[in-house]
Amino acid sequence: MPEAKVGVIVFPGSNCDHDVYNVFKNVLKTDTEFLWHKNSSIGDRNILILPGGFSYGDYLRCGAISKFSPLMKEVIRFANEGGIVIGICNGFQVLCETGLLPGALLRNGNLKFICKTVTLKVENNKSIFTGEYGIKEEISLPVAHGEGNYYCDDETLTRLIGNNQILLRYVDNPNGSLDNIAGIQNENRNVFGLMPHPERASESLLSNISGRKIFESVIESVKQNF
């Protein structure tokens, strides 16, 4: 049975890298390593995480500069070959900037940085990222972002809906996201981006473990030889 080997990519300004490392390494007892953005290789990693934070200080646009980090070439190659990639918050913004996911994340509609726990609906549990959830299951996860307002053109939205690419929707939209979108996967179903922070809700010590199933789902997918 193949083992999950997680790589957490660290950009200058990433600040949720240790949180997600802790969940994989200490909570889920999974082989996990940090990967500095200047590395030229992802080594033997078979799950890549782009963590939250403010890579490159969010200069120019969130995620815009990170996409040219040396390691991102490898991430794009890995994703295009079907490798599993998850981008959380700033990681989602980076994935949109690189074009691995469609659309973009605009400034929140109310212009405020939103930091609170929100309710989400799992719209599709037939993905490698959400397989451990029930269909239409409602979960609570923290969000913390200033630019989480998902936007894409009408044509892209129709495609996202038609291909069941929308995995998570806000029950009570906090940021103005189009069609209440909180998380999407790519057409090939191996790249997932989401604004909420499941790594902040994966330990009973933190009184919320509803994010843990996302990580358990991908570990399980690797074992099932995805």
Next chain:
Amino acid sequence: MYISKINISLRKTILDPQGKAVEHSLKSLGYDAIEDTRIGKFIELKINARSKDEAAKISDEACKKLLANPVMEDYTFTIYEEGE
């Protein structure tokens, strides 16, 4: 030497809440004639190119590859000769 003055703004189809807030403030100052307010970014590049056309080509590529995100932004630029 050429100077490229680049303006980047949210696409017209996208609501610009920052622009709306500022517009509201302008209206409260009595500027009823102002009908729309959009806020964007201004970037200035100093380009060592052989011609104005080459400087324009470099500017356009820089906007497409990095400076603007075509999913949500439009850009325009004007090229000046340094000192012009």
